[in-house]
Amino acid sequence: MSKGFKKVLSFAMVFLLVLGVLAACSSEGSGTKDSGSDTGKDEKTTVEFWTISLQPTFNDYFNDLIAKYEEENPGVKIDWKDFPYDAVQNKLMTSIASKKAPDVVNLNTVMANQMASKGALVDFNQELTDEQKGIYFEGIYNSTLQGEGAYALPWYTGIPVLYINKSLAEKAGIDVNNPPQTKEDLANWGKQIADKTDSFGYVFTMETRSILEEGFKIVEGDKAIFNNDEVKEYIQGNIDLIEAGVIPKDIPAFDKQVQLFGSEQVGMIISSSSFINQLKTASPDVYENTIAVPAPVGKAGIRYTNTMNLVVPKQSKNVDAATAFAHYVTNDANQLAFSKAANTLPSTKEAAKDEHFYKNDGTLEGQALTASVESLDKATDFYLGIENAGDVDSAINKHLQNIYINDQDLDAELEAAEKEVNDILAR
Amino acid sequence: MGKKRTVGFSRFSEVQTAWLFMAPGLLLLALFTFWPIIFSLPLAFTNYSVIGETSFVGLDNFKRAFSDVDFIASIKNSLLYMIIVPFIQIISILMAILVNQKIAGIKFFRTAYYIPVVTSMVAVAIIWGWLMSSNGVLNYLLMSVGLLDEKINWLSDKDTALWALMFITLWKGLGYYMMIYLAGLQAVPTDCIEAAKIDGASNFQIIRKIILPLLKPYVFFCTLISLMAAIRVFDEVFVLTSGGPGNSTLTSSVYIYQQGFEQFEFGYSSALGLIVSFIIMFFSIFIFVFNRKGGVNPY
Numbered sequence: 001m002s003k004g005f006k007k008v009l010s011f012a013m014v015f016l017l018v019l020g021v022l023a024a025c026s027s028e029g030s031g032t033k034d035s036g037s038d039t040g041k042d043e044k045t046t047v048e049f050w051t052i053s054l055q056p057t058f059n060d061y062f063n064d065l066i067a068k069y070e071e072e073n074p075g076v077k078i079d080w081k082d083f084p085y086d087a088v089q090n091k092l093m094t095s096i097a098s099k100k101a102p103d104v105v106n107l108n109t110v111m112a113n114q115m116a117s118k119g120a121l122v123d124f125n126q127e128l129t130d131e132q133k134g135i136y137f138e139g140i141y142n143s144t145l146q147g148e149g150a151y152a153l154p155w156y157t158g159i160p161v162l163y164i165n166k167s168l169a170e171k172a173g174i175d176v177n178n179p180p181q182t183k184e185d186l187a188n189w190g191k192q193i194a195d196k197t198d199s200f201g202y203v204f205t206m207e208t209r210s211i212l213e214e215g216f217k218i219v220e221g222d223k224a225i226f227n228n229d230e231v232k233e234y235i236q237g238n239i240d241l242i243e244a245g246v247i248p249k250d251i252p253a254f255d256k257q258v259q260l261f262g263s264e265q266v267g268m269i270i271s272s273s274s275f276i277n278q279l280k281t282a283s284p285d286v287y288e289n290t291i292a293v294p295a296p297v298g299k300a301g302i303r304y305t306n307t308m309n310l311v312v313p314k315q316s317k318n319v320d321a322a323t324a325f326a327h328y329v330t331n332d333a334n335q336l337a338f339s340k341a342a343n344t345l346p347s348t349k350e351a352a353k354d355e356h357f358y359k360n361d362g363t364l365e366g367q368a369l370t371a372s373v374e375s376l377d378k379a380t381d382f383y384l385g386i387e388n389a390g391d392v393d394s395a396i397n398k399h400l401q402n403i404y405i406n407d408q409d410l411d412a413e414l415e416a417a418e419k420e421v422n423d424i425l426a427r
Numbered sequence: 428m429g430k431k432r433t434v435g436f437s438r439f440s441e442v443q444t445a446w447l448f449m450a451p452g453l454l455l456l457a458l459f460t461f462w463p464i465i466f467s468l469p470l471a472f473t474n475y476s477v478i479g480e481t482s483f484v485g486l487d488n489f490k491r492a493f494s495d496v497d498f499i500a501s502i503k504n505s506l507l508y509m510i511i512v513p514f515i516q517i518i519s520i521l522m523a524i525l526v527n528q529k530i531a532g533i534k535f536f537r538t539a540y541y542i543p544v545v546t547s548m549v550a551v552a553i554i555w556g557w558l559m560s561s562n563g564v565l566n567y568l569l570m571s572v573g574l575l576d577e578k579i580n581w582l583s584d585k586d587t588a589l590w591a592l593m594f595i596t597l598w599k600g601l602g603y604y605m606m607i608y609l610a611g612l613q614a615v616p617t618d619c620i621e622a623a624k625i626d627g628a629s630n631f632q633i634i635r636k637i638i639l640p641l642l643k644p645y646v647f648f649c650t651l652i653s654l655m656a657a658i659r660v661f662d663e664v665f666v667l668t669s670g671g672p673g674n675s676t677l678t679s680s681v682y683i684y685q686q687g688f689e690q691f692e693f694g695y696s697s698a699l700g701l702i703v704s705f706i707i708m709f710f711s712i713f714i715f716v717f718n719r720k721g722g723v724n725p726y
């Protein structure tokens with residue numbers, strides 16, 4: 001082999017190596033099922049539709065839905081892609097940054113609100129008629145309300161219910177046939193369980209939304225208004241419950257909640273339907289001994305959902321077609337069909353009336369499904385209706401944790417939280 | 428330098444060959460490390476959010492950073508995290524001395540100590556999370572031997588959470604630094620040690636007066652990289668506490684990530700990144716200067 005040829009060969013090998021590595025870094029086609037773009041043979045509008053972690057489990061449902069839609073709308077072609085939960089937000093941001101935004105995107109409410117506050121999403125209050133908007137539960141539809149605009153169409157949802165350990169409740173002398181209706185009832189039950197058993201009463205998530213559940217306002221205009229005697233009194237009540245051993249002094253992540261309830265260290269827990277599967281696996285005995293009822297409400301009379309939504313990025317080149325398709329996916333009939341396929345709850349009023357949700361077969365799953373669908377009339381998703389809601393939320397969360405867990409002074413922490421929120425609102 | 432090789436790449440100098448082999452790595456570094464660093468400099472003076480309108484904001488991001496209580500708390504925690512640096516050096520040097528013995532089965536111990544290094548930090552964090560939970564093995568053991576009266580939520584208690592995370596970082600990093608020190612120990616000339624033994628030096632004297640001075644370049648290198656790693660700690664904090672409870676475990680890297688990828692404040696997070704980079708640079712220069720002046724004198 002000549003020396004010159006060796007030199008060329010070496011360079012070629014290095015070049016190929018670099019090319020190979022860079023090709024591996026390319027995101028095109030990785031983890032998605034891109035059906036390719038239109039070749040323009042029949043001038044169809046292509047609507048790029050992104051979902052989160054629904055392939056391959058629900059391929060049949062979506063393929064049928066898309067086929068039906070394309071049949072009803074011959075000028076439209078739906079290009080469905082699916083991304084993992086962790087990747088979708090970054091993927092969307094980079095697509096928007098590179099001016100290749102998709103048309104319809106599945107996002108949770110937090111992400112949708114964040115994108116909306118940056119002016120990146122289409123306002124459905126401008127795009128839809130009152131009749132079209134009226135199909136959704138108002139509380140859930142308003143979850144992405146910012147000023148006059150609403151930036152997401154609610155899709156499938158889940159609403160936490162109250163799980164009660166029957167034997168602990170009975171040991172505490174509580175009648176499980178009359179479950180707690182309000183947060184006050186829940187605290188009283190919790191006290192009884194803590195007094196009469198070796199367990200905590202219930203798990204409490206020390207979040208900003210807990211203040212909203214009691215009907216207190218966080219902000220008004222561009223001012224924080226939560227640093228007042230009523231809120232302090234409410235927080236002090238929770239501190240007393242922690243000190244009395246009614247609430248564990250902890251921020252239990254989901255797996256830890258399962259652990260606490262599954263090992264009977266806590267008598268009651270407000271959690272989602274996915275809690276059941278975890279509990280069934282971790283503690284079959286406790287699963288057999290648990291009942292589900294609608295979650296008690298605070299003074300505001302609301303229950304928070306965990307909703308998945310569909311949004312349309314402002315950059316979409318087919319806003320009308322995208323809006324029409326997003327509304328089609330989230331209409332009564334399709335939400336009901338998806339709820340049956342995926343064991344979720346619909347966010348539309350008519351779909352929620354279907355008998356499918358009321359066939360309580362006595363199992364914990366059946367009880368939870370009925371309890372949660374009955375809760376939908378009071379459903380809302382966490383929102384503040386302001387820009388930088390995420391910043392405000394996390395700022396207050398941190399100070400609440402300082403109060404509840406880090407034993408910091410209530411007055412000083414609320415004052416610090418108020419200042420921080422005012423700074424965020426002044427940006 | 429520039430010397431022609433006689434076999435293989437005969438028309439390449441050694442330098443050219445070296446560059447050729449480094450090229451793929453350098454190209455990737457340029458694309459995914461140097462370019463983002465350079466790109467983040469102008470970003471720090473804007474309100475860039477990827478998806479919204481971008482405008483120049485001057486020094487606003489920096490002003491905001493210095494009045495941001497969360498950022499200040501994160502810097503304090505990151506600086507506090509540097510406490511683990513001397514512990515890592517001392518323990519890993521001792522471990523290196525231990526595994527440098529010529530005894531049966533020593534390779535097993537070297538491998539065992541190194542396993543945490545090659546284990547994913549996320550997996551390590553989750554396992555330690557279980558061990559340190561209030562019903563975990565750690566509480567059980569400590570209560571069994573009477574060191575604890577009641578259960579501690581190691582990762583949810585503001586007084587213990589940061590220390591627990593530091594311990595996890597220490598535990599995972601020891602094997603890595605041990606290997607570097609082991610390489611250093613094996614480079615210590617045996618004739619020096621034998622001469623010292625003939626002169627009647629004890630093992631302790633040999634370590635203090637011969638081994639440690641000869642390990643100085645390794646100590647300098649390990650101190651520098653472990654200090655940088657301590658300030659930039661991310662994985663274990665993000666997985667186990669996300670900075671909570673309150674701000675008690677919030678480190679600068681986690682806060683920068685939260686501002687960028689959760690709040691879309693990329694301009695602000697770039698400014699924070701620059702500030703943290705300057706802090707790291709300051710400590711690095713300090714260590715360089717300290718080392719040039721002789722460093723710690725063990726004898």
